Each structure stands twice: as structure tokens, then as C-alpha cells.
Amino acid sequence: MTAVTDLRFQIAPGGALRGRLRVPGDKSISHRSIMLSAIAEGESRIAGFLEGADALATLTAFRRMGVEIDGPDAGRVRVHGVGLRGLRAPDGPLDMGNSGTSMRLLAGLLAGQSFPVTLTGDASLSRRPMRRVTEPLALMGAHIGTTADGTAPLVIEPVPHLTGIDYRLTVPSAQVKSSLLLAGLYAGGETGVTEPAPTRDHTERMLTAFGYPVRRQGARACLNGGGRLRGCQLQIPADISSAAFFLAGASIAPGSDLLLEEVGINPTRVGVINILRGMGADIELLDRRTLGGEPVADIRVRTARLKGIRIPVDQVPLAIDEFPAIFIAAACAEGETILTGAEELRVKESDRIQVMADGLTRLGILAEPLPDGIRIVGGEFGSTAGGEPIDAHSDHRIAMSFAIAGLRASGSVTIRDCANVETSFPGFVELAAGVGLGIEASGA
The missing domain is CATH 3.65.10.10 (Enolpyruvate transferase domain)
Structure with a gap:
């Protein structure tokens, strides 16, 4: 077309x-289904995947990082997970299009990888604030460059290790919470995020579905790094x-x-x-x-x-x-x-x-x-x-x-x-x- x-x-x-x-x-769940399936061990099957440009940007990004993905076909996707440390460096910048969810969540997930990667977006996404994720990720040891205005492109450099933090959000944001929890998968010790008000908890629910323990204590969600995700079946x-x-x-x-x-x-x-x-x-x-x-x-x-x-x-x-x-x-x-x-x-x-x-x-x-x-x-x-x-x-x-x-x-x-x-x-x-x-x- x-x-x-x-x-x-x-x-x-x-x-x-x-x-x-x-x-x-659901777009939020579709994004997360690809991200977690990609870093899980074994095959995951997804039904009901949103075949819109935003979710497809996430899917394409993981294909370019070496993940074999079949589909989507009428909302059905099969992802052959590579495990927590199995992603490979893409051959160039990853274009997130108009998707703020893709960029902010991937900033966390990619902060602990062993290769450099750059996240770009369209004109609209390139105006949106990214310091809300890059600054707390920096507290974990991540090295993520932005423009002088704190916007994309995000230039993510590999670091020796990430360290878990206990972070208190000042503004409710599921994207910031999820970004930190995804970085926490690669961090030493515990990563915790406390919210001033409840936000969508799809990341916590889906990590649990992949067999990764997440503890929820009132307004705080936390996990320990270094675990394993296991492939599963998801219905969106x-x-x-x-x-x-x-x-x-x-x-x-x-x-x-x-x-x-x-x-x-x-x-x-x-x-x-x-x-x-x-x-x-x-x-x-x-x-x-x-x-x-x-x-x-x-x-x-x-x-x-x-x-x-x-x-x-x-x-x-x-x-x-x-x-x-x-x-x-x-x-x-x-x-x-x-x-x-x-x-x-x-x-x-x-x-x-x-x-x-x-x-x-x-x-x-x-x-x-x-x-x-x-x-x-x-x-x-x-x-x-x-x-x-x-x-x-x-x-x-x-x-x-x-x-x-x-x-x-x-x-x-x-x-x-x-x-x-x-x-x-x-x-x-x-x-x-x-x-x-x-x-x-x-x-x-």
C-alpha cells in the first residue's frame, strides 16, 4: 500500500x-510480548498480537538483533528466544518510528547488553522527553547519550555491569517503571520501583508468566537480576x-x-x-x-x-x-x-x-x-x-x-x-x- x-x-x-x-x-501488551519472548529461553507463541506500526517496530528491532521471529500472521507470532544474554549487535540504528513505549522500554532492556546500539525515531518521537528513563538508568550504571534537550537519538554504550537501585518515581509512569525493571534483569542485586500512584502492571504480570519472580509490596515492584525467562504461550x-x-x-x-x-x-x-x-x-x-x-x-x-x-x-x-x-x-x-x-x-x-x-x-x-x-x-x-x-x-x-x-x-x-x-x-x-x-x- x-x-x-x-x-x-x-x-x-x-x-x-x-x-x-x-x-x-492491546498495544502495551504486544510490545512486552515480543521483548520478553525474545530474551526468554525456548519458543514462545503469541496470539492476538497487534499488527500496527508501533508494535511492528519492536518486532523488527529484535529481528535485527538476531532473534528468529515467525509472523505475524493474523495476530499469531512465534518467537524463538535467545535467552537473557543472546541478543546480538544490530547492523545499524534501530528505528522505533513513533513508538515511545518501544524506545523507553528498550532503553532499559538494552542498557545491560555487551554491544553498543542507537535508538532513533520519527520527528514526533524525537521531540519527546527521554531523561525520565535515561537519568534513573544512569543511577544503575548505564551509559546512554541523548541530545542536549534530552531527546532521541539514544546512544547506548556497553558498561561492565549494572547495579540494582531502589527508585521512587515522582510522576506515575508505567514506561519508566518497566524500563527500570527490564534493566534490573541484567543488574546485580535487587531493583525496586515505588510509584506515587498505580500504573499499568503488564510488565510485572508478563515477567511472572515467563517464570521470572517479581515481588509486589504495595506501591513497590522489585526483582533480582540474573534469573531466567522461559518461553510460554500468550493470548493478548x-x-x-x-x-x-x-x-x-x-x-x-x-x-x-x-x-x-x-x-x-x-x-x-x-x-x-x-x-x-x-x-x-x-x-x-x-x-x-x-x-x-x-x-x-x-x-x-x-x-x-x-x-x-x-x-x-x-x-x-x-x-x-x-x-x-x-x-x-x-x-x-x-x-x-x-x-x-x-x-x-x-x-x-x-x-x-x-x-x-x-x-x-x-x-x-x-x-x-x-x-x-x-x-x-x-x-x-x-x-x-x-x-x-x-x-x-x-x-x-x-x-x-x-x-x-x-x-x-x-x-x-x-x-x-x-x-x-x-x-x-x-x-x-x-x-x-x-x-x-x-x-x-x-x-x-
């Missing part, structure tokens, strides 16, 4: 979301971050009744459900079960009358990737919604606070950016017909969020710079159209 320079989404106004669908596999649930667009969309579109199948409901990821329910959403979790060590459920969501709320601060880390979709729901709610404590949104693939505020304003909604959040007053959406399209700023979650806004718009909505949707949600246009969103994609 030929890449387009400006993929645009055109959304017809109105409609309802009805039927059932399964969104693609549907991604709640991808489901979030449909949870918000079905909540705001009159006449909606949608069933989302096999969605991961890890307790460190359900902020979007808790927040939408707090706004009055009709969300029901059905057939709760465990899939590949992760809790899952089928989620039924129906139209509801939403009200504005002050979003609880303790829910912010549990919904950090889902806020663009939540902002669309807030824009359709009665009254005012206020978010604070979410300064992390400023340094995602885009400044999601400012970019969402700009787009909502274009649609006629009062959206006031705050230093660490946003204030949104619910109202009626207009359209972009006859005017400039909404700019997604190459941010996949911005593009998909404004796509669902079309369900309540008074006229057609156009969103530009949507090509990066493929990084996290391949097939979004087709799946969304299949359940009732009037969406078309076109490119130049």
Missing part, C-alpha cells in the same frame, strides 16, 4: 453505533485504549447499543470506564474472565445522558492514553468537566491538551487548556464544512477521537494528518464504518 502524505478522515454527521466488534490486540486481549473511542462514541450517539468483545480490564487500565460511568455512561461488563494472565470482559455500552464532572485525580494514571476520547464525551455532557493532574498529556505524541482544545474550539465547544489539564463546557458540535479541517498533528488518538465526534456534529467533520492511526489501530476505518460511523478516508 502506498503511503499518503496527508491521510484525511471525512465524517458524515449523526448515526449510531450498533452491533459487536473486537478491537485489535483486545486493547481498552482502542475500545475507548467506541465506549465514548456509543455513549454520546443516540440509539447506540454496542458490544465490545474480549477487552482487557486490567485494574490499572480501567480509568476510562470509571470516568465515563462517573459521567453517567451506561457501561456493563459481561462474562468476566482471565485471558493470558490478564482480566478481560465483553463490554456493552448504550447511549446515556452524560453530565460534566471533576475527574478524580486518582483516575488520571489509569486513563492517561484515553483522555482524548473522554474529552469528546465531556464535550457532549451537560455542564462542565474539569481535568487536572494530567501534565503528562503535554508530552505525548502531541500536546494532547492543546491539540484537543484547539479541535474542540473549531467545533464550537468551550475548551480552556490548563497547565496540567483542561476545562470543557458541554455543548453542541458544529462542523468543519467549508472551513479548515481539524489537525490531528500526526497523533493517532487525536484523529480517532475527532472521528467519533462526528456522531454528534451538525455537519460533516474533516480531520487531517491521520496516517499514524495505523500505529495503534490498523483497520479502524473499516471497523468503525461496520458498526455505524459514517467515515471515509482519503489521501494525497
Whole structure:
């Protein structure tokens, strides 16, 4: 398929979301499944792998470091692990594309290798802050160079050894926590990370699935270096971050009744459900079960009358990737919604606070950016017909969020710079159209 320079989404106004669908596999878990399978001993088989650009960047990186990987084929991947010390130097820099997860987690995993390696990324990723991982890794003895601004490329030099540390995060971050724990696999002694608030625990769960002991003591996760991972079988649930667009969309579109199948409901990821329910959403979790060590459920969501709320601060880390979709729901709610404590949104693939505020304003909604959040007053959406399209700023979650806004718009909505949707949600246009969103994609 030929890449387009400006993929645009055109959304017809109105409609309802009805039927059932399964969104693609969880991106966070897909990344980790490749990383841990690669450094395990023996073969691992993965089902439900997300075949988006971000997760494929991780897969390609390990192929280039000498790991034999079969697939992906319809979400199935077979990884022939090389063990903790079996990776080989790649023949050049490893391009992480747009994937911050790949870069930050690999910084930790590669800090203890015996060869030098450079991690690069696209223009967006090259602007994102990396000192949050390189500085604590340096405390373990890692040698990782960055630009003067603390951004990529990351130049990782081999060191004689790493030493475990006990690190207390000042800002909740699953990526920093995971990076340090992965470095801890190669470090002498114990590596511990204490969080100020819970973040996604997929790394800890998956290490346990590979037979590597992880101890969790309240807000602290820790492990000892020098152990072994053993190949296993993994089933990746549907991604709640991808489901979030449909949870918000079905909540705001009159006449909606949608069933989302096999969605991961890890307790460190359900902020979007808790927040939408707090706004009055009709969300029901059905057939709760465990899939590949992760809790899952089928989620039924129906139209509801939403009200504005002050979003609880303790829910912010549990919904950090889902806020663009939540902002669309807030824009359709009665009254005012206020978010604070979410300064992390400023340094995602885009400044999601400012970019969402700009787009909502274009649609006629009062959206006031705050230093660490946003204030949104619910109202009626207009359209972009006859005017400039909404700019997604190459941010996949911005593009998909404004796509669902079309369900309540008074006229057609156009969103530009949507090509990066493929990084996290391949097939979004087709799946969304299949359940009732009037969406078309076109490119130049």
C-alpha cells in the first residue's frame, strides 16, 4: 500500500453505533510480548498480537538483533528466544518510528547488553522527553547519550555491569517503571520501583508468566537480576485504549447499543470506564474472565445522558492514553468537566491538551487548556464544512477521537494528518464504518 502524505478522515454527521466488534490486540501488551519472548529461553507463541506500526517496530528491532521471529500472521507470532544474554549487535540504528513505549522500554532492556546500539525515531518521537528513563538508568550504571534537550537519538554504550537501585518515581509512569525493571534483569542485586500512584502492571504480570519472580509490596515492584525467562504461550486481549473511542462514541450517539468483545480490564487500565460511568455512561461488563494472565470482559455500552464532572485525580494514571476520547464525551455532557493532574498529556505524541482544545474550539465547544489539564463546557458540535479541517498533528488518538465526534456534529467533520492511526489501530476505518460511523478516508 502506498503511503499518503496527508491521510484525511471525512465524517458524515449523526448515526449510531450498533452491533459487536473486537478491537485489535492491546498495544502495551504486544510490545512486552515480543521483548520478553525474545530474551526468554525456548519458543514462545503469541496470539492476538497487534499488527500496527508501533508494535511492528519492536518486532523488527529484535529481528535485527538476531532473534528468529515467525509472523505475524493474523495476530499469531512465534518467537524463538535467545535467552537473557543472546541478543546480538544490530547492523545499524534501530528505528522505533513513533513508538515511545518501544524506545523507553528498550532503553532499559538494552542498557545491560555487551554491544553498543542507537535508538532513533520519527520527528514526533524525537521531540519527546527521554531523561525520565535515561537519568534513573544512569543511577544503575548505564551509559546512554541523548541530545542536549534530552531527546532521541539514544546512544547506548556497553558498561561492565549494572547495579540494582531502589527508585521512587515522582510522576506515575508505567514506561519508566518497566524500563527500570527490564534493566534490573541484567543488574546485580535487587531493583525496586515505588510509584506515587498505580500504573499499568503488564510488565510485572508478563515477567511472572515467563517464570521470572517479581515481588509486589504495595506501591513497590522489585526483582533480582540474573534469573531466567522461559518461553510460554500468550493470548493478548483486545486493547481498552482502542475500545475507548467506541465506549465514548456509543455513549454520546443516540440509539447506540454496542458490544465490545474480549477487552482487557486490567485494574490499572480501567480509568476510562470509571470516568465515563462517573459521567453517567451506561457501561456493563459481561462474562468476566482471565485471558493470558490478564482480566478481560465483553463490554456493552448504550447511549446515556452524560453530565460534566471533576475527574478524580486518582483516575488520571489509569486513563492517561484515553483522555482524548473522554474529552469528546465531556464535550457532549451537560455542564462542565474539569481535568487536572494530567501534565503528562503535554508530552505525548502531541500536546494532547492543546491539540484537543484547539479541535474542540473549531467545533464550537468551550475548551480552556490548563497547565496540567483542561476545562470543557458541554455543548453542541458544529462542523468543519467549508472551513479548515481539524489537525490531528500526526497523533493517532487525536484523529480517532475527532472521528467519533462526528456522531454528534451538525455537519460533516474533516480531520487531517491521520496516517499514524495505523500505529495503534490498523483497520479502524473499516471497523468503525461496520458498526455505524459514517467515515471515509482519503489521501494525497
